[in-house]
Amino acid sequence: MKSLLKAENLVSYIGPYTILQGVDIEVGHGEAVVILGRNGAGKTTFLRTVMGLVHTRSGVLELDGQNLAGMPTYAIQKLGIGYVPENYGTFDLLTVEENLRLAMWKEDAETMERRDYVLDLFPDLKVAYKRYSKTLSGGQRQMLSIARPLVNNNKILLIDEPSKGLAPVIIERVALALREIKKTTTVLLVEQNFALACAVGERFYIINEGKTVENGAMENLIKDKELQAKHLGI
Amino acid sequence: MSIRINVADQMGSKKMGPLALVSLIILVIGMFVLPRYLKNAQLIMMSRIFLLAVYGMSYDILRGYTGFINLGQAIFFGSGVYMGVIFLNIQNDLTYFMLAILAISALSVIGGYIMSKIVLKTGGVVASAMITLALGEIVRSIAERWRFVTGGQDGLPMRASRVALDPLFETRIGAYYFALVFLIVMTLALRQFVLSPTGRVLLSIRENEQRSRFLGFDTNKYKAIAIIVSALASGWTGVFFAVIARFANTDYLSIQYTLNALLITLVGGTGTLYGAIIGSAFVTWINNFLLTLANSYPGATILRFPMLFIGSVYILLVIFMPYGIMGGIYRLQAKLNLGKDK
Amino acid sequence: MGTLITLIVSGLAEGALIFLMASGLSIILGMMGVINFAHGTLFLWGGYAYMFSYYSIRARVILSVFPDAFQTGTQGGILRVTGVQLQAGQYLPFSQELLIFVVSILIAVSVVFIMGIIFEKLFISRVYGNAPAQILITLGLQVVFTDLVRVIWGPNMIPMSRPPFLDGVSSFAGGRIAHYNVFLIIVGATVAIIIHRVITKTRIGMVIRAGLQSPENVQALGINIRKYFTVIFACGAALAGLGGALYMPLVGNVVSSAGMNNQILAFIVVVIGGLGNFMGSFLGSIFLGLMGVGVAVFLPAISVVANVLVMAIVLVFRPDGLFGKAVNKS
Numbered sequence: 001m002k003s004l005l006k007a008e009n010l011v012s013y014i015g016p017y018t019i020l021q022g023v024d025i026e027v028g029h030g031e032a033v034v035i036l037g038r039n040g041a042g043k044t045t046f047l048r049t050v051m052g053l054v055h056t057r058s059g060v061l062e063l064d065g066q067n068l069a070g071m072p073t074y075a076i077q078k079l080g081i082g083y084v085p086e087n088y089g090t091f092d093l094l095t096v097e098e099n100l101r102l103a104m105w106k107e108d109a110e111t112m113e114r115r116d117y118v119l120d121l122f123p124d125l126k127v128a129y130k131r132y133s134k135t136l137s138g139g140q141r142q143m144l145s146i147a148r149p150l151v152n153n154n155k156i157l158l159i160d161e162p163s164k165g166l167a168p169v170i171i172e173r174v175a176l177a178l179r180e181i182k183k184t185t186t187v188l189l190v191e192q193n194f195a196l197a198c199a200v201g202e203r204f205y206i207i208n209e210g211k212t213v214e215n216g217a218m219e220n221l222i223k224d225k226e227l228q229a230k231h232l233g234i
Numbered sequence: 235m236s237i238r239i240n241v242a243d244q245m246g247s248k249k250m251g252p253l254a255l256v257s258l259i260i261l262v263i264g265m266f267v268l269p270r271y272l273k274n275a276q277l278i279m280m281s282r283i284f285l286l287a288v289y290g291m292s293y294d295i296l297r298g299y300t301g302f303i304n305l306g307q308a309i310f311f312g313s314g315v316y317m318g319v320i321f322l323n324i325q326n327d328l329t330y331f332m333l334a335i336l337a338i339s340a341l342s343v344i345g346g347y348i349m350s351k352i353v354l355k356t357g358g359v360v361a362s363a364m365i366t367l368a369l370g371e372i373v374r375s376i377a378e379r380w381r382f383v384t385g386g387q388d389g390l391p392m393r394a395s396r397v398a399l400d401p402l403f404e405t406r407i408g409a410y411y412f413a414l415v416f417l418i419v420m421t422l423a424l425r426q427f428v429l430s431p432t433g434r435v436l437l438s439i440r441e442n443e444q445r446s447r448f449l450g451f452d453t454n455k456y457k458a459i460a461i462i463v464s465a466l467a468s469g470w471t472g473v474f475f476a477v478i479a480r481f482a483n484t485d486y487l488s489i490q491y492t493l494n495a496l497l498i499t500l501v502g503g504t505g506t507l508y509g510a511i512i513g514s515a516f517v518t519w520i521n522n523f524l525l526t527l528a529n530s531y532p533g534a535t536i537l538r539f540p541m542l543f544i545g546s547v548y549i550l551l552v553i554f555m556p557y558g559i560m561g562g563i564y565r566l567q568a569k570l571n572l573g574k575d576k
Numbered sequence: 577m578g579t580l581i582t583l584i585v586s587g588l589a590e591g592a593l594i595f596l597m598a599s600g601l602s603i604i605l606g607m608m609g610v611i612n613f614a615h616g617t618l619f620l621w622g623g624y625a626y627m628f629s630y631y632s633i634r635a636r637v638i639l640s641v642f643p644d645a646f647q648t649g650t651q652g653g654i655l656r657v658t659g660v661q662l663q664a665g666q667y668l669p670f671s672q673e674l675l676i677f678v679v680s681i682l683i684a685v686s687v688v689f690i691m692g693i694i695f696e697k698l699f700i701s702r703v704y705g706n707a708p709a710q711i712l713i714t715l716g717l718q719v720v721f722t723d724l725v726r727v728i729w730g731p732n733m734i735p736m737s738r739p740p741f742l743d744g745v746s747s748f749a750g751g752r753i754a755h756y757n758v759f760l761i762i763v764g765a766t767v768a769i770i771i772h773r774v775i776t777k778t779r780i781g782m783v784i785r786a787g788l789q790s791p792e793n794v795q796a797l798g799i800n801i802r803k804y805f806t807v808i809f810a811c812g813a814a815l816a817g818l819g820g821a822l823y824m825p826l827v828g829n830v831v832s833s834a835g836m837n838n839q840i841l842a843f844i845v846v847v848i849g850g851l852g853n854f855m856g857s858f859l860g861s862i863f864l865g866l867m868g869v870g871v872a873v874f875l876p877a878i879s880v881v882a883n884v885l886v887m888a889i890v891l892v893f894r895p896d897g898l899f900g901k902a903v904n905k906s
Contacts, residue, residue: 051796077798089793093785102782103797148797303711352888355895360611361851363711364843365887367613371840372884379880489836493719496712535653536727545720552712553702 004029004186005050005156008060012049019045019054021210025188027156032182034201034218035190036232042210043190044086047158051083052076064155078105082149082185084159088141092134096125096144099133103148111151118147121177139170146177156186163193175199194232198222206231265414269407277406281478283511283518284413285471288420290498290510292467297496298505299428300460301440303363306370307495309345310465312377312487314338314472316384319482323393331473338469346465350458367489374487389483392476409478416474420467421508427463428507436460440505468495490541497544500551503561512559520544578750583869589757591865592764593826596819597842598849598857599771600812606852607787608805609707610700613714615816616839617721618688618695620832622817623824624729626684627736631657634676642666653730670741677739681821688817691721692810700809701802718836725832738825760822767815768858775854780804788852844883848890850897859899 003026010023020042027033035043048054050061056069063079077083090099100118104111119126122143128136133144142162149157162178163171171193178200181187191197197204197218204221206214208231214221221227269277289311296302321334349369353362377384384390427433435456438446447453476482485491494517501516502509521540528537536542551558557565601615612618638645638660645666648659662668668676695717703709737743742756775781783804786794794801823838824830845864849856864883871882878885890898 053792053796072800073792073795074798074800077796083796085793085796089790089796091786091789091793093788094782098782098785102779102786102794102799105798152798301708303708305711305715352891355891356847358851359707360605360711361847363613364611364847365891368840368843368847368884368887371836372881375880489715490719493715496715500712539723539727541719542723542727545716545723549699549713549716549720552709552716553699556709 002029003027004031004064005188006060006062007046007050010046010049010059010061011057012045012054013057014045014054018057019210020049022059022212023207023210024212025205025215027186027188030186032187032189032200032202034197034204035188035207036192036194036197036204036221037207038231038233039192041207043207044160045210046207047083047160047188047190050076050081050158080153080155082152082154082157084145084149084157084162086160087164088138088145090133090136090141090144090148093132095132096129096136099144099148100151104151110153114153115151118150121150121180122147139166139173142166142170142174143177146174146181150181150185154185156188157181159187159189161190161192163191163196171196194228262418266411269410272410274406277410278478279518279522281406281410281413282475283514284410284417285475285478286494286498286518287511287514288417289468289471289475289495290502290514291420291424291507292464292471293495294499294502294504294507294510295424295427295436295467296460296464297499298507299433299436299440300457301359302457302460303359304349304366304461304464305363305489305492306349306366306373307464307468308487308489308491309370309373310338310342310468311472311475311491311495312374312482312484313341313345314469314474315476315479315482315486316377316390316472317341317469318473318476319390319392319480320383322476323390326393331477334473334476335470338473339466342465342469343462346462347458349465350454350461353461354454354457370487370489370492374484374489377484377487384482384484387484389481392480413474413478416471417511420470421511424467425507432456432459493541493545493548497548497551499558500548500555501558503558503564506558506560506564509558509560517544520547578752581749581751582753583873584866585751585753585757585761587866587869588862589754589760589764589826589865590868591862592760593819593823594838594841594845594865595764595858595861596767596815596822597838598845598861599767599854600815601842602846602849602852602854602857603771603784604809604812605846606854607784607791607808608700609705609791610710610809611707611714612700612809612812613711613839614695614717614721615812615842616835616837617718617725618691618813618816619820619823619838620722620725620835621691622684622688622820623830623834624725624820625687625817626680626821627734627824627830628655628657628729629680629683630676630736631659633680635660637668637672637676638662641668651730651732651734652728653726654728657729657734659735667740673739673741677742681818684821685814685817688820689810689814691817692813693806695813696806696809701805704805718839722832722835725835729830731832733829733831736824736828736830738828742825756826760826763818763822767818771854780807784808841883844887847887848898850899853897853899856897856899860897 005025005027007023007025010020011018012020023042023046025033025035025046035046037043045054049056050068052068052071052073061068063081066079068076091102094102100115101107119129124140124143125147128140133141136144146159146162159178162174166174175196178187178189182200187200189197189200201218204215204218205212214227214231268280272280293304293307296304296307317334317338318331321330321337324330349366352369353365356362356365378386435446435451439451439453439456443453472486498510498513498517500513502511502513521544524537524540524543528534531537555562597615597619601612605611635658642662645663646661648661650656650658699713699717700710703713738756742759744755746753746755775784783794783799783801787801787804791801819838823834841864845857845860849860864886867882867886868879871879875882
């Protein structure tokens with residue numbers, strides 16, 4: 001299997017601090033992979049490292065065989081990596097429409113088609129289309145944040161903890177949307193909410209103290225209570 | 235981050251080695267003997283270096299130890315110079331010199347307190363730099379308009395014909411010792427301040443203000459203390475400077491003299507205290523050099539604008555040598571020590 | 577009543593000028609997180625570039641039309657300007673005067689725009705995210721480029737008259753209104769409207785609004801925000817340059833200390849308006865302009881300290897400024 005996103009013994013740092021100390025993750029075309037781990041284990045940092053927001057010190061980081069280390073963030077995104085940051089990252093002073101337009105690589109018919117698809121996926125956004133995003137609820141912001149990269153033709157979608165701070169009812173709706181999205185896009189999801197992770201993920205990785213410690217098929221993790229207790233505290 | 239803390243250790247907790255102590259003693263003795271071999275102009279230059287070194291150190295207390303950038307520091311220095319000239323113009327003796335010191339002390343404490351009240355409200359480095367710049371320029375322009383006291387743009391010369399503080403010393407050598415003793419006393423005093431518990435808190439504020447606040451320190455109170463101590467030291471230096479310069483004008487209050495302080499600390503290295511001595515030597519030397527050059531080439535208009543060159547040096551320093559000379563040395567030492575530990 | 581109208585018009589004109597300075601400063605601060613201590617120098621360069629172009633072009637035009645015009649002598653430093661006086665009864669047609677004025681303004685704004693690009697590329701781009709270094713570097717640029725003005729055009733004050741077609745005074749409701757003041761108000765209002773439209777309606781405006789909140793998340797949408805930074809910094813500089821060019825004819829002379837003085841006014845506006853708050857800068861500028869004129873007439877004794885006093889009071893009671901910060905960056 002030729003992998004789409006590949007990290008091998010990845011080490012990254014912020015200032016003087018080394019945050020990732022050896023992460024091995026591979027995501028194949030069309031897969032839906034979940035990264036699990038406790039708070040502060042380095043899950044978010046891994047996504048940020050892929051996006052070039054945290055600097056790579058050593059190791060391999062490739063998309064479709066192309067080296068990502070050292071590239072500026074905007075260029076990495078243009079290679080086809082959609083990114084849904086932690087805590088939404090939606091822009092308060094922009095309307096829903098503007099948030100989506102800002103994300104578009106170009107405003108052609110194909111993009112507009114994808115936008116319409118996204119708005120059908122999240123009807124809330126269609127209703128609030130002209131509203132400033134600071135007036136949206138947390139759940140709506142999360143939907144906007146997920147919708148934003150989908151207006152482009154991405155190779156892979158990185159999603160950082162979409163369940164954070166949301167009510168269970170909303171999390172269910174997000175889960176439904178993600179199941180829909182993963183039919184057409186490769187998804188790499190960082191998640192603390194085990195139910196959401198199970199609903200979306202086909203394979204899993206567990207990061208602990210900046211290192212990948214376990215991986216395998218999602219069914220195995222669901223069965224293996226001992227592993228869950230050890231790394232996830234469930 | 236770790237290197238910075240080593241710099242602090244370098245300054246304090248570590249005992250000075252015997253070799254360093256001996257060379258320091260030799261240096262100080264040398265400084266006391268030196269004036270016998272210097273011309274008048276050189277004596278004046280050395281005295282200026284000593285005094286501006288104290289000014290630089292007083293600035294370093296703020297900039298280096300709290301990270302606070304005060305662009306109105308010259309208010310205190312310039313007021314000191316004015317106080318010195320004004321009081322010695324009433325009567326040229328030690329009593330009036332001490333009165334000038336008293337007056338500037340009161341002024342610095344009050345001024346520093348008011349400044350800290352205004353500036354520390356907003357918190358950020360950026361806002362406080364903007365506000366202190368505005369405060370400084372306003373004080374300068376008040377001084378410029380208040381001709382009756384300050385002589386306006388013409389400045390205020392000291393009336394004493396040749397020597398200030400007449401009975402104390404009759405030649406420039408006296409002024410030299412006067413400045414040297416002040417430098418030594420102030421270095422010891424400011425070192426003591428930096429090493430005191432208060433100084434330690436200031437350092438921790440620079441490293442991580444939020445952490446210090448969580449540890450229960452009222453960081454604004456400590457910053458206010460630093461502003462006031464720094465204002466006091468700058469003010470005193472100003473009064474001493476008046477004795478050497480025998481002239482006060484609004485330049486001493488202006489951004490130009492704040493920039494001098496910044497440059498002195500930058501050259502020496504911010505947060506190193508003693509670096510200011512090296513910085514002061516450099517800044518005074520380059521000023522003198524440009525002055526001599528301008529005198530020998532009277533046709534070259536460009537040489538009449540020293541800030542053009544000094545400003546350029548300053549920009550290059552910020553870009554290429556952000557830790558200054560002493561800062562660089564400490565860093566190197568810290569690295570070597572790190573190597574030894576391994 | 578008449579005096580009041582005169583005061584309000586000249587106060588608004590002052591406010592319009594301050595706004596040209598403060599708006600650029602405010603956007604640069606809000607979006608790029610950079611406080612530009614060289615803003616006053618850019619203002620100054622706008623003024624001197626305008627003065628030099630206006631003098632040079634006008635002298636050439638006049639001498640080509642009226643070879644017998646009286647030359648009043650040259651002044652300046654490395655670059656010198658020659659004053660030319662028309663004889664009684666001679667005048668240039670309105671269209672020519674207008675052209676000279678507009679071209680000079682355009683030259684001034686372009687010079688400062690290019691300076692802005694150079695400043696950003698060469699200096700400011702090295703210190704993003706490092707506030708102390710930004711302050712130090714821009715302060716150094718302020719000092720160096722202010723002295724450079726003194727070297728190039730000399731340290732002495734150079735008189736600067738208003739273009740003849742804007743020089744008149746009219747009576748209105750008992751007040752005397754200088755045409756130049758009205759012109760400044762129109763320019764200020766136009767610029768404010770243009771900036772507002774750019775911010776609300778264009779893509780660059782979307783980037784600015786998004787960048788105010790999080791430059792990082794803008795990057796993560798595939799946008800090279802550094803490129804926008806250069807453009808925005810240069811536009812902010814050009815606004816300061818325009819302010820400088822329009823300021824000199826208002827006060828009737830060009831002098832190198834004008835840069836720092838106006839920069840401090842702009843700083844005060846940015847502080848009392850709320851850091852990075854564009855609307856706050858707009859209102860703050862008008863407030864400061866009106867207050868400046870009012871104080872100068874009714875309380876001249878405190879005119880020097882009035883602005884700083886206002887700033888101090890605002891800071892003590894509302895540390896985030898009268899109109900609040902633009903966005904709270906997390």
